[in-house]
Amino acid sequence: MKKDAIGDSLSRVDGRLKVTGGAKYSGEYKVPNLTYGVLVSATIASGTVTALDTRSAERAPGVLAVITPFNAPKVPGYQAGAERPVRGLKLFNDNKIYFNAQPIALVVADTFERATYAASLVKATYNTEPFETDFHKNIDKGVTPQKGNYKDYVRGEANAYKNAPVMVEEEYLLPTEVHNPMELHVTTAFWDGDDKVTLYTKSQGVKGSQRSIAAAFGLNPDNVQINSRFVGGAFGSSLRTWPHEIAAAQAAKLVKRPVKLTLTREQMFTQVGYRPLTIQKIGLGATADGKLIGITHESHSQTAVYEEFTEGAVNVSQFLYNSPNVNTLYKVVPLNVGVPAPMRGPGEATGSFALESALDELSYKLNLDPIELRLRNYTDTDPERNKPWSSKYLKECYQKGAEAIGWADRKAQPGTNKEGEWLVGYGIGCGAFGAYRGNAMAKIKLMADGSVNIQSATSDIGPGTGTSMVLIAADTLGIPADKITFELGNSAFPNAPTQGGSATVSSVGSAVHDVCVALKQKLYTMAGKPADSMEPIDYVAVLKQNNMPSVELTQESKGNPEAQKYSMYSFSAHFAKVHVHPLTGQVKIKKIVACVDAGKIVNHKTASSQMIGGAVGGVGMAMTEEAVFDERYGRYINGNFADYHVPVNADIQQIEAIFIDKPDPVLNPVGTKGIGEISLIGVAPALANAIYNATGKRVRELPITPDKLI
Amino acid sequence: MNQFQYTRPAETAVAVKSLAKEPNGYFLAGGTNLVDMMKMGLVVPDKLIDINRLPLKKIEKTATGMHIGALASNSEVAEHAYIKAQYPLLALAINAGASPQLRNMATVGGNLMQRTRCPYFFDTAMPCNKRTPGSGCGALEGINRMHALFGASDKCIAVNPSDMNVALAALDATIHVTGVKGPRAIKIGDFHRLPGDHPELDNTLQKGELITSVDLPTASSAYNKHVYYLKIRDRTSYAFALVSVAAALHIENNTITGARLAMGGVAHKPWRLSTAETFLKGKAVNEDNFKHAAQIAMQGAKAYEYNKFKLKLAPNAIVQSLKLATGLAS
């Protein structure tokens, strides 16, 4: 019998359900008596809604309720002095408008079509106030964030780059980029009495959702049931509970029937966050032989007037390269826009685009190979925290990635490498993302037939979490994977952190590992063998001998205290090979190589898929995606899939994922570090740098559309 | 969506009569444009006359060329063996548009009639003279990256978004229509119009008229050898053109004996490049002549704040399409 082991390539355990339509997503539960909620959005960017004419909507066929700021039942968590206050936008709690497209009413009807039609009949009267959505005009109003550690950072001397023999000083712009998972955000909510509520909702963390909904309605968390078994992509847009989820529950309470609220694609641009528009200034100074003397990284990004959003956009400059002098500044500019949210590779993807582009610019000034420049500034310990890395194989990433992309064929002089009319270029972009581990629990049950079921309240937004967990359990227990089932996405299961920050395998995987070890030890003890015996035993026989139909236990797994002594990151080097047409500005991305040091890889098949998906996301960030604002109205002009361009198959040719696959000895018992974010982080600079290498055109404003290359 | 009536007649005469009586009625073909617009509240019909049962699907060779029924799907036209062989420009242009799913649904008549993709037209919260005459042009001083270089007015600077129409313009198509007053034929150049003071009118079809077919002149003049449709867009597929060029040349002994050139994404109608065609006639096949032709074609171009790049991209695309059509580039 083949042993299923960590490091295999196991197909998705839920793959069949997904491709046959058997996997049910939040919008697909047929709850009896279901009604449908449709949001009405404001068409001004700031002010108040002074009146809402809802008469025709209320009279329209099938309409059960029209909820507005003027009649909405109070949400306890929205009220001043609430015991557990809800942060962010308090929908329908008052009549203030903070951004264009903010919901001002919710129509509930017996069919989706009728709700949609009635929503079109709601007429608003506004008192319009001046608004600010122009980031460039308001950049001077940037403030240092109140919460979190975003204070100005100085190591050595500030702005030391200015006195260096060779220097680069440039600005880089990242436009607003929207998560846009294929699956729309949907919530179905229904109440059982006044104090018990169930939600089927798109969530990256059912426990977090449970706490938020409980706080909003002043409930005991045990009375809130959250289900989110399948998620059709989220990328950070479901890390928190959004106002529309609370509104669905609020509406269900009012109409005393289940309410399903689905955001439209257009609403997905304003209601569930985005990667914020960011301008970064990078100053790099180096000696003539390419040793960094100073790094300066200043970032300004937009946030909402009603809620502050922050991310670690400048962090990467503090630790990725060795430089005696580093200073960073991070400010947010509050505008009349919806609040941003973390998006795959939050902060680091933004920061690394700027830093890695600037480094590339420096390499040309120094006449030095970009990889060589990185090697000359390589650091074997974390210069920011003065700690050793728990593990770091970035050098190996440079080397293996360079081989796979064909770096030897790169020509140092831009515009000199040609294939027919097409200019050929190669680029590298590196990144790092913190390797985290949170406390997590798992419950295991061994049945008399030898099958095993494990439960944990984690999520799977696409990486194949269940599959990895099954593989960890199979490896630890020494039984075949097809004997094991793993259940997630249910708030009644044992506690697990929200799926974010690339930490799920590290956190929940540890819990699964530990609960399997505990089960094994218990079975060995029951069999009268030392708990740490290596001798294989027959679990089914042990149950039988002990006359037990099953054995069950729950285990919590906490971080390794040793970890305090280390600095822990996943590292990546992305490489790109592009063809650019000099007349038309068309770009063909011939190949992307992602070479990653993410510790031990649990499941190569799903991990490779995740690297490919992240690279495609990076292609979108670099080449096609931009939510465009018309500042006169403070409104997006391309809030749809025809005009907001996510990459399509024709944009992608070859993407190769290479893993260093060496276990991290510190973070967790499995040796993983996390790949979800790192899969995207270096892609945009790799592409921008490859395009420069091909054409000699440095594009510092994403996305790199054809108009910028002619 | 508003409540509306829906009928599905089987005869052309009935369909035409039925629409003539409905000031706010619309023909429904593939629905890929009309239904979207209804969902957005841009069009609020009282009546839809579904024309899919009308006998207008035929694609056939005729004594004078090619007949393409108005209800032939975009895919059927692009995959038609004789069209691929004799009118490859049309097949290339259609296949450069939308997605396979959309092309399966979309019809030739609907494609001719498709409305602009100007974002201000698409958002009822913004001004647009085309959607709501007199409300102003949101694009004029707005984000006009996708907008016109030629023939615009201060009332509207939107472009016709179709790829198929660009090839039809280059191929001298004739649009056959019928209405209560009887049938008539409209040359493709006279079908779409410039916005002028009435941007709400995309074309010269009279209220109640139905497109029955698109006819192409005989294959001998169909320019089927040296042909290219070059579409420059923000992503490699499934995006509207920043600019596109349909190019077809007759070449004898390295001399151009006839040229057909039209551009998309630059005007309120598919933009035939007649002066450039005239220039190219009798010239040798070389890049210098192509550049000169492009320069001539661009005379009179006027850009706005965000579409200035098109002043460079458009002539570059003309040159490149000619090079690709003649094998100077591959």
Ligand SMILES: Cc1cc2nc3c(=O)[nH]c(=O)nc-3n(C[C@H](O)[C@H](O)[C@H](O)COP(=O)(O)OP(=O)(O)OC[C@H]3O[C@@H](n4cnc5c(N)ncnc54)[C@H](O)[C@@H]3O)c2cc1C
């Ligand atoms: C996301 C997206 C991307 C697209 N990308 C492209 C692209 O890249 N390039 C491109 O060229 N196109 C593109 N399209 C547009 C597509 O080509 C058109 O939607 C399609 O051709 C319309 O044809 P239809 O039969 O569906 O028309 P319908 O939607 O049925 O009708 C459109 C209009 O034409 C009228 N009409 C239809 N038939 C007749 C007739 N016989 N006589 C008189 N009036 C008639 C209708 O009343 C209606 O007003 C795209 C569309 C979408 C939705």
